[in-house]
Amino acid sequence: METFWNTISAYNAATWPLQIALAALGALLTLLLCVRPSKAVRTGMKLYMALLNFWIAGVYYMIYCRPREYHDMLALFWAIMGCIWLYDLAAGHASLERTGRHSRFALLLFLMPAVYPLASLALGRTFPAITSPVMPCSVAVFTIGLMLAFSQRVNIVLAMFLCHWALIGLSKVYFFGIPEDYLLACSVVPALYVFFREYVRQIAAAPSKPSPRVLNALLAVLCLLVGTFFTLTLLHQFDLFAGL
Amino acid sequence: MKTQKELHEILDFIAEYATYLLGSGVHTSRVIRNSQRIGASQGVDIQLSSFQKSTILTARDETSGEVVTRVVRIPALPVSFERNSDLSALSWDALDERLPLEEIRRRFGGLTAKPRIDPIFVLLTVGLANASFCRLFGGDWTAVGIVFTATLVGFAAKQRMQAHGVNHYLVFIVAAFMASLCASAALRFDCTAQTALATSPLFLVPGVPLINGVIDIVEGHILIGFSRLINALLLIVCIAVGLSATLLMVKNSLL
Amino acid sequence: MIAADIFLDGLFAAVAAIGFGAISDPPMRAFPRIALLAAAGHALRFCLMNYAGIDIATGSLFAALTIGMGSLWLGRGVRCPMTVLYIPALLPMVPGIYAYKTVFSLIMFLQSLNDPGEGLQYMQQFFLNATVSLSVIILLAAGATLPIFVFNRRAFSLTRRKNPGR
Numbered sequence: 001m002e003t004f005w006n007t008i009s010a011y012n013a014a015t016w017p018l019q020i021a022l023a024a025l026g027a028l029l030t031l032l033l034c035v036r037p038s039k040a041v042r043t044g045m046k047l048y049m050a051l052l053n054f055w056i057a058g059v060y061y062m063i064y065c066r067p068r069e070y071h072d073m074l075a076l077f078w079a080i081m082g083c084i085w086l087y088d089l090a091a092g093h094a095s096l097e098r099t100g101r102h103s104r105f106a107l108l109l110f111l112m113p114a115v116y117p118l119a120s121l122a123l124g125r126t127f128p129a130i131t132s133p134v135m136p137c138s139v140a141v142f143t144i145g146l147m148l149a150f151s152q153r154v155n156i157v158l159a160m161f162l163c164h165w166a167l168i169g170l171s172k173v174y175f176f177g178i179p180e181d182y183l184l185a186c187s188v189v190p191a192l193y194v195f196f197r198e199y200v201r202q203i204a205a206a207p208s209k210p211s212p213r214v215l216n217a218l219l220a221v222l223c224l225l226v227g228t229f230f231t232l233t234l235l236h237q238f239d240l241f242a243g244l
Numbered sequence: 245m246k247t248q249k250e251l252h253e254i255l256d257f258i259a260e261y262a263t264y265l266l267g268s269g270v271h272t273s274r275v276i277r278n279s280q281r282i283g284a285s286q287g288v289d290i291q292l293s294s295f296q297k298s299t300i301l302t303a304r305d306e307t308s309g310e311v312v313t314r315v316v317r318i319p320a321l322p323v324s325f326e327r328n329s330d331l332s333a334l335s336w337d338a339l340d341e342r343l344p345l346e347e348i349r350r351r352f353g354g355l356t357a358k359p360r361i362d363p364i365f366v367l368l369t370v371g372l373a374n375a376s377f378c379r380l381f382g383g384d385w386t387a388v389g390i391v392f393t394a395t396l397v398g399f400a401a402k403q404r405m406q407a408h409g410v411n412h413y414l415v416f417i418v419a420a421f422m423a424s425l426c427a428s429a430a431l432r433f434d435c436t437a438q439t440a441l442a443t444s445p446l447f448l449v450p451g452v453p454l455i456n457g458v459i460d461i462v463e464g465h466i467l468i469g470f471s472r473l474i475n476a477l478l479l480i481v482c483i484a485v486g487l488s489a490t491l492l493m494v495k496n497s498l499l
Numbered sequence: 500m501i502a503a504d505i506f507l508d509g510l511f512a513a514v515a516a517i518g519f520g521a522i523s524d525p526p527m528r529a530f531p532r533i534a535l536l537a538a539a540g541h542a543l544r545f546c547l548m549n550y551a552g553i554d555i556a557t558g559s560l561f562a563a564l565t566i567g568m569g570s571l572w573l574g575r576g577v578r579c580p581m582t583v584l585y586i587p588a589l590l591p592m593v594p595g596i597y598a599y600k601t602v603f604s605l606i607m608f609l610q611s612l613n614d615p616g617e618g619l620q621y622m623q624q625f626f627l628n629a630t631v632s633l634s635v636i637i638l639l640a641a642g643a644t645l646p647i648f649v650f651n652r653r654a655f656s657l658t659r660r661k662n663p664g665r
Contacts (some may be wrong), residue, residue, distance in 0.1 A: 156364075
């Protein structure tokens with residue numbers, strides 16, 4: 001716990017100008033993608049995402065989070081995600097066309113990186129020991145928003161990676177009491193729900209095995225399970241605070 | 245009495261049928277019985293012996309005694325139990341209803357064109373399955389959750405790589421590595437991390453070739469049985485390699 | 500409490516069998532029976548191991564025999580060959596923890612080549628775990644396959660329509 005906030009302070013204190021630059025670049029690219037989507041912008045966005053993931057792996061985990069246990073595993077995790085973006089670029093998948101669906105929800109997710117520091121401040125923390133826009137969880141939320149707003153076909157491996165990250169976030173809430181991580185879990189679950197609903201609607205046209213009814217039932221069961229997990233974590237969280 | 249051309253047509257169809265079954269993970273003696281049943285419905289005696297990559301078939305016209313032989317390559321198809329049941333039922337229908345070859349061929353085309361199981365459905369159910377597997381091994385609920393998402397990552401990676409036609413040994417190594425890497429996140433928390441690590445790559449275990457290999461050996465098709473077992477064993481070695489890559493990184497915290 | 504344990508064991512085994520079975524694309528109509536067989540088999544092994552003091556290999560053999568007989572009995576109703584029902588149902592009984600420990604002790608043996616005492620200990624663990632996982636897998640496959648040979652006439656005609664010559 002102590003190490004966790006110490007590493008975050010060191011990271012924020014040393015890199016805040018670069019973080020602001022990265023966040024601004026991200027905002028600019030997102031705007032361009034909305035207003036004037038072209039091939040160059042899409043390529044730029046993918047390169048930017050790869051850069052962002054490598055930044056998290058290299059700068060955040062390998063340099064500033066060295067005191068934490070398992071920083072190398074986490075760095076590897078984010079480096080793999082960066083490689084997936086590069087592969088995506090090389091193979092020309094998930095072409096980042098604007099789909100126009102769920103734009104309000106996606107907008108909410110785009111604003112999340114800005115919400116993170118605010119949430120930290122609201123919880124009574126002070127700079128530099130706050131969650132900032134260029135941190136694993138904020139980047140994960142931003143990626144989800146990007147996939148939701150712009151990709152016709154979601155890169156499923158990447159989506160699953162983020163889903164895994166969200167679950168680790170939830171476990172962090174459960175064990176260490178870092179409520180900011182709720183934000184990620186709360187945005188990933190509805191996003192995945194939207195992905196799967198969309199998918200079920202797409203395949204409903206052709207004969208499929210199993211029928212869309214079974215798929216929807218499976219989705220409902222999953223939602224129920226995830227909901228139970230959430231509730232249990234929340235209750236445990238209250239216990240944690242009550243015990244303090 | 246059949247003309248040479250008719251005999252060839254029958255043999256060609258049965259060759260396609262038998263290799264399709266062998267490619268879809270059906271054990272050898274069933275393929276032989278099914279093929280002979282279709283042959284019998286056409287008044288032709290079929291003998292067949294199979295290896296891992298190819299099959300030798302001989303058709304003999306029972307009235308004229310004329311013989312035709314072919315060696316056919318076995319296609320690499322995904323395992324499909326639905327094809328197994330449907331095509332076995334087709335062979336019984338052919339015999340019981342004395343179907344003409346044209347009709348059998350038409351039904352075969354219809355059955356093999358049926359949609360395969362939906363990949364996203366498989367992805368989600370495999371995640372749930374591996375999670376409950378973790379529970380069966382005595383993992384706690386945190387470990388169960390982490391195994392669920394780790395399996396989703398590993399299996400999604402496997403599906404995408406297979407769709408892109410990556411070498412399947414490489415697919416198994418990378419998928420096992422990714423799943424166990426994700427599961428190693430459990431080490432940071434106070435939970436049954438060993439169980440999570442152990443369970444995460446188990447969705448890759450090649451159960452169908454393993455059991456088919458044993459069945460083949462017991463039924464006397466020892467050569468192909470061993471080839472199947474060695475195939476399965478190689479895949480298991482690949483899983484072990486992927487898992488060990490993760491274990492080497494985290495071994496100090498497991499002792 | 501014991502009943503609840505057994506029930507939960509069967510339930511998780513059923514979910515595991517459905518998921519692992521889905522990889523091999525079985526007909527949708529076979530899923531309920533696969534789940535039932537897996538639950539019965541795994542719960543039986545659970546009982547034998549925990550309440551009757553039988554070892555994992557023998558327990559697996561009995562469970563596999565049950566699953567094999569069950570698939571012979573249930574396969575008729577959905578016109579599926581026995582293997583379609585029993586291969587997915589056997590998968591939840593794969594001895595995963597032993598397999599994992601085999602790999603782990605092999606790695607640790609290779610890491611401790613300079614320390615003969617420690618190396619010996621890991622080698623021993625390696626052989627112990629490898630023997631258990633191998634024998635369990637072989638007994639699982641053999642046990643479920645046995646009914647095919649005993650009742651081969653019935654086993655070979657599960658996919659036949661009941662009323663030939665319609």
